[in-house]
Amino acid sequence: MKILNQEQMHWVDQQTMIDQRISSTELMERAVHELYKCIRSFTWFDPLSPVFVFAGSGNNGGDGIGLARLLAEEGVEVHLFYCDYSEPSADNLHMREHLPHRKYLTEKSITNPADFPTLDRKGLIIDALFGSGLNRPIEGVWRSVVESINTQHTNRVISIDIPSGMHPDKILENAVCIHADITLTIGQPKYSFFFPELGDIIGDWVVIDIKLSEAALEKCDTHMYYLDAPFIKGYGDLSRKRFSHKGTFGHALLINGSYGKMGAAILAARSCLRSGVGLLTCHVPRIGYPIMQISVPESMVSVDQHEFYFHTKIDVSGYDAIGIGSGIDHGNGVCEALLHVIQNTTVPLVLDADALNILAEHADWLGKLPRNSILTPHPGEFKRLFGSWINDAEKLDRQRNLSRQYGLFIVLKGANTSISCPDGQIYFNSTGNPGMATAGSGDTLTGIITGLCAQNMGTKSAVLMGVYIHGLAGDLAVKGQSQLSMVSSDITNHLGAAFYETFQT
Ligand SMILES: NC(=O)C1=CN([C@@H]2O[C@H](COP(=O)(O)OP(=O)(O)OC[C@H]3O[C@@H](n4cnc5c(N)ncnc54)[C@H](OP(=O)(O)O)[C@@H]3O)[C@@H](O)[C@H]2O)[C@@H](O)CC1
Ligand SMILES: Nc1ncnc2c1ncn2[C@@H]1O[C@H](COP(=O)(O)OP(=O)(O)O)[C@@H](O)[C@H]1O
Numbered sequence: 001m002k003i004l005n006q007e008q009m010h011w012v013d014q015q016t017m018i019d020q021r022i023s024s025t026e027l028m029e030r031a032v033h034e035l036y037k038c039i040r041s042f043t044w045f046d047p048l049s050p051v052f053v054f055a056g057s058g059n060n061g062g063d064g065i066g067l068a069r070l071l072a073e074e075g076v077e078v079h080l081f082y083c084d085y086s087e088p089s090a091d092n093l094h095m096r097e098h099l100p101h102r103k104y105l106t107e108k109s110i111t112n113p114a115d116f117p118t119l120d121r122k123g124l125i126i127d128a129l130f131g132s133g134l135n136r137p138i139e140g141v142w143r144s145v146v147e148s149i150n151t152q153h154t155n156r157v158i159s160i161d162i163p164s165g166m167h168p169d170k171i172l173e174n175a176v177c178i179h180a181d182i183t184l185t186i187g188q189p190k191y192s193f194f195f196p197e198l199g200d201i202i203g204d205w206v207v208i209d210i211k212l213s214e215a216a217l218e219k220c221d222t223h224m225y226y227l228d229a230p231f232i233k234g235y236g237d238l239s240r241k242r243f244s245h246k247g248t249f250g251h252a253l254l255i256n257g258s259y260g261k262m263g264a265a266i267l268a269a270r271s272c273l274r275s276g277v278g279l280l281t282c283h284v285p286r287i288g289y290p291i292m293q294i295s296v297p298e299s300m301v302s303v304d305q306h307e308f309y310f311h312t313k314i315d316v317s318g319y320d321a322i323g324i325g326s327g328i329d330h331g332n333g334v335c336e337a338l339l340h341v342i343q344n345t346t347v348p349l350v351l352d353a354d355a356l357n358i359l360a361e362h363a364d365w366l367g368k369l370p371r372n373s374i375l376t377p378h379p380g381e382f383k384r385l386f387g388s389w390i391n392d393a394e395k396l397d398r399q400r401n402l403s404r405q406y407g408l409f410i411v412l413k414g415a416n417t418s419i420s421c422p423d424g425q426i427y428f429n430s431t432g433n434p435g436m437a438t439a440g441s442g443d444t445l446t447g448i449i450t451g452l453c454a455q456n457m458g459t460k461s462a463v464l465m466g467v468y469i470h471g472l473a474g475d476l477a478v479k480g481q482s483q484l485s486m487v488s489s490d491i492t493n494h495l496g497a498a499f500y501e502t503f504q505t
């Protein structure tokens, strides 16, 4: 799914009206009905509790007013508060004129901070003050309304389209914003939803489909995408031909593990094998030989000359993809052995963990990496590699620029992992959950991406698919258990189900 900017969203709205021959009121009405359906589908929604709608004078307010109408028509007690920061828009007025004058709905205008009502502690708050038309920080009385809503700690808050005060595309420094529990965003996700520093403001978010014009969406030029199921399904064919054999699916090399960290090598190897690779060789220090043979019998083992860690300049020819770094440690000679790998291969090279830390100490090696290499840093490793950032928008810009400059894939891990590609495109993952914030989750990702790369499907497909499948396996693994109990092997154990759900093969 494309991620569009403020201007593009507005253009797509307009084009949708033209292409589908509908008025802006009809489009808003469509949005209102979808918002209503979504709210009514929440199992926690209690029609016997009051709903407080704070509606601005733009079209976001229009959505809120329409929603108030549908809820009141159903018999829910609705209290509507007008926050008119300007003359109401035409569609906003239309929504006001069509409100049911029933006993269930009350209307009141807020014009100064003292007008803020006392709210029933159980009521649901709907934030429809400002939407994607926000163009500056909220000030004055509207700032105080936002602050008052934010102090209602017992009430659940749903923001329509975007939490009021948040800009869809950029970070407004020190701006006041509604802190939503849930954001119901209309049409497409907004870029700012992927800034971790705004995560607590947005809460959970759901895309509300209002059947925007496909032709208009197609025409929008963007470099940002949301990596969701329909997108990934179109990205690769994993079906196996009848006469295929293990040679068809590539030979991967994983260079991982050291004394005390052989677990990283095992986790990566198991997930690599579960990702469909034909053959796997694991290169490990001598101490790791019996451990690997016993733990991962499907893998061949190549043994380093060093007892405890990766040290030997090994022959890396003959492999289709190489993954390196999980738990390799930092001992004498590791740097030289890593550089030897970097300089002696042209196949996709996945660098994780300690390989990234070594890279951070040798900035000039970035230029030596084979084109299309894949770096998989978490934010701490990213900072060591590329320095700290002013804010998340700047960090993403930097990630993208570095990918283009060095011809690398950078997989910046976390919630909604961002993947920047040499072609300048950036993808935000839709799968995964905080249960995956556990030791070894990253090692499983290295194994998956290496295993997919070895199958010769194209590095970009392998990286996008790997990140998506890893998160989906995590989502399947967490079903029926607490996130806090999850361990990274659970991810590997659900890879088969994740591939099946995505590709049915
Ligand atoms: N048919 C459609 O188009 C559909 C639209 N939809 C809905 O419309 C929403 C976008 O609507 P919108 O463009 O009216 O923007 P919205 O945020 O409601 O108001 C912007 C107004 O606020 C003003 N303003 C801005 N910042 C301000 C500030 N800090 N403090 C004070 N004022 C400020 C600014 O005016 P200005 O003062 O700059 O002249 C502007 O007039 C979108 O989020 C979605 O919910 C959906 O229903 C789908 C169909
Ligand atoms: N809150 C979260 N939501 C979704 N995915 C997460 C979250 N926290 C961590 N993950 C995923 O778990 C993995 C953790 O990787 P990493 O930090 O390298 O772990 P380790 O070094 O222990 O192997 C990454 O793929 C990351 O995207």
Ligand SMILES: [K+]
Residues within 6 Å of the ligand: 060, 127, 128, 129, 130, 131, 159, 160, 161, 162, 163, 164
């Ligand atoms: K809003």
